[in-house]
Amino acid sequence: MKTISSRDNPLYKELKHLAGSSQARRKAGRTLLDGVHLCVAYLEKMGLPPLCIVGETALLNEEVSAIIQQCSDSHTQCIVLPDALFHALSQVEHGVDILFVIDTPEIQQPSRLTQSAVLLDRVQDPGNFGSIVRSAAAAGIKQVYCSAGTTFAWSPKVLRAGMGAHFLLEIFEGVDLSDLLGRADIPVIATSSHADKQLYEVDLRQPVAWLFGHEGQGVADDLLARASYRVSIPHLGDIESLNVAASSAVCFFEQVRQQTSAK
Amino acid sequence: MKTISSRDNPLYKELKHLAGSSQARRKAGRTLLDGVHLCVAYLEKMGLPPLCIVGETALLNEEVSAIIQQCSDSHTQCIVLPDALFHALSQVEHGVDILFVIDTPEIQQPSRLTQSAVLLDRVQDPGNFGSIVRSAAAAGIKQVYCSAGTTFAWSPKVLRAGMGAHFLLEIFEGVDLSDLLGRADIPVIATSSHADKQLYEVDLRQPVAWLFGHEGQGVADDLLARASYRVSIPHLGDIESLNVAASSAVCFFEQVRQQTSAK
Incomplete structure (x- = not known):
């Protein structure tokens, strides 16, 4: 030493x-x-x-x-x-x-989206990013795809908030999400206040990719339009939206609930 | 001007x-x-x-x-x-x-716990606190009780993370949570890895009080022991725990799901 x-x-x-x-x-x-x-x-x-x-x-x-x-x-x-x-x-x-x-690991991005994953479009806050990957890993999700403009996955702040989740995940950075959506073999679900359905109406027993966006602006319009579903989380109080890390946790664990109760 | x-x-x-x-x-x-x-x-x-x-x-x-x-x-x-x-x-x-x-509002703490509420035991991080109250307000919860040692509810950082949730809630600070648990007319549910049940097994169609604790230490043992249930959020990945704000969002919206699907 x-x-x-x-x-x-x-x-x-x-x-x-x-x-x-x-x-x-x-x-x-x-x-x-x-x-x-x-x-x-x-x-x-x-x-x-x-x-x-x-x-x-x-x-x-x-x-x-x-x-x-x-x-x-x-x-x-x-x-x-x-x-x-x-x-x-x-x-x-x-x-x-x-x-x-x-x-930091250098891993090859798969050519197609075939298993449950998280897609992050310009998520800015290191604490949010870390909390999202921590929840994703706990929910058994194994892949995270980040657009250019998303906060760096391997910064000390993100790592601290991730609490070790990074080591259970494949994290791909600088991904062209629009291109990826064209190569998705599973439904891509975006959360949005302009939604087709409520979260609880969607069948989540199969693999899905979750698309979350920028803290202020949400998911970019072109990506939102190309998602398979736009879902909302029903609110009982007069609040516009949830924090993106809170919202992702609700989605991931609704998937866990459906997957585990379907057994 | x-x-x-x-x-x-x-x-x-x-x-x-x-x-x-x-x-x-x-x-x-x-x-x-x-x-x-x-x-x-x-x-x-x-x-x-x-x-x-x-x-x-x-x-x-x-x-x-x-x-x-x-x-x-x-x-x-x-x-x-x-x-x-x-x-x-x-x-x-x-x-x-x-x-x-x-x-900052000065409000009288009710003598008994009779409606859905959030109880925070020494939650430290202003971003977590803000995210928790934002999720709680969105889930239609109206009361938040904070122990001494919880971060100040009305700091600019908490307010920003709360995104206006403060104005929909009654927030009581410096509360003796142990005493409050003795005056609860509704079940008090704490999240814990040492749990009696899984979240999804609990009937949440009635009002409940949610008890969350310190980011590192969780809920204090004496409070945990006095909660009506200790529930865990089932994990499918090898992660010890969720961020407290993520975990609270999962709980609040499982309650929303049960309440809205019960209609």
């Missing part, structure tokens, strides 16, 4: 750059997993990371020791930083100071 | 203090509604505010003009600020520069 104590250390400077810039993370194909929960989820689902960074004080933490133990039997490089240097890399307040540097 | 152009103006200093400090907002019983959507929702549901603040450039905006028109026929004080001074009050980026200063 190596200690870095200078801010001018080249590796530290590279980490600082990765931590601070979405552009840098995309370019390097690397990102940071912040905190014990995400690191443990990564170890369980994906294996060992190339790099493990720990704050000095966190060395005393039992969970951290266990993680370092796992990493030290491997090719993972472990680095200890003084707490102040660690905190400059992390967006987590009051957390335990451990993070992994990981390579 | 009055223009304030000095940072040393006493009213401006008071606004800056309100904008920057949750403590100050609680003490003054006042808060800020930021942006066109919230201001319009307030006008529709609550009436005219004591104070309306506009950035100079936003005076050219049609929606802002319409709002100022409504306010100017009344006792509402309208203030114009140079854009830079306005931006120091607002947390909204790329928004239209208008905000209302409003009095």
Whole structure:
């Protein structure tokens, strides 16, 4: 285990750059997993990371020791930083100071849409994106397709909100959703206030693709027009719409309800 | 309409203090509604505010003009600020520069729990809180009870995430939830991974109170033990839990589904 104590250390400077810039993370194909929960989820689902960074004080933490133990039997490089240097890399307040540097997966987009999936059209908020993939993974959905203009799936904020869901999903970014809709072998369902049907009227026992849009503007008109159904979630109160992460959870778990009660 | 152009103006200093400090907002019983959507929702549901603040450039905006028109026929004080001074009050980026200063409602907590409600035990994140009340209001729920240690219901961040739901709800803060559970005339349902039943097995056609807890720790054990049921949302994927706002939306709209399909 190596200690870095200078801010001018080249590796530290590279980490600082990765931590601070979405552009840098995309370019390097690397990102940071912040905190014990995400690191443990990564170890369980994906294996060992190339790099493990720990704050000095966190060395005393039992969970951290266990993680370092796992990493030290491997090719993972472990680095200890003084707490102040660690905190400059992390967006987590009051957390335990451990993070992994990981390579973001490069996966080939399937040529056709054949299994239950989530399609995100310019969803902006990292917290929403993370909550959506967390709910999707819990509902047994395995694929997420993101349009250009959707927030970066592998930013530390999205990863934190996703709580490990990323490691259960195939996430495709920069997808031409309009093109994808033309290659869908399953119904594509968009939520919209201008809806053909209510959510609860749709048969969800078969695979479907769920299409959700931008927080303010919703799904783009051309995509909305090409969806198989536009469904609304019935409201009993005088509120225009739900938060997109709330709305997606309602849809995914209505699908779970129908799938599990059909058994 | 009055223009304030000095940072040393006493009213401006008071606004800056309100904008920057949750403590100050609680003490003054006042808060800020930021942006066109919230201001319009307030006008529709609550009436005219004591104070309306506009950035100079936003005076050219049609929606802002319409709002100022409504306010100017009344006792509402309208203030114009140079854009830079306005931006120091607002947390909204790329928004239209208008905000209302409003009095937070003081309402008497009912002595018994008799209608569908949401009980929040130390929910921390303003975005989660806002999303929960937005979903609750959309689901026709009218009361929200918050324990001490729950994030302040009337902070600008919560209000923005709530998207006007606050004006459809009675929100009680600093509530002793343990005491309230002893005065419940309806079932209290908590979500928990240690559950008696699955959500979909519970009859929700009658009023129920939903109990949700802290993002990391969940509902406190003593409250969980006193709930009428502990329910789980069935998962089909290997994810520990949902985000609390996602989970609450699933619960509220399962209630809506049962209520509307029972008709």
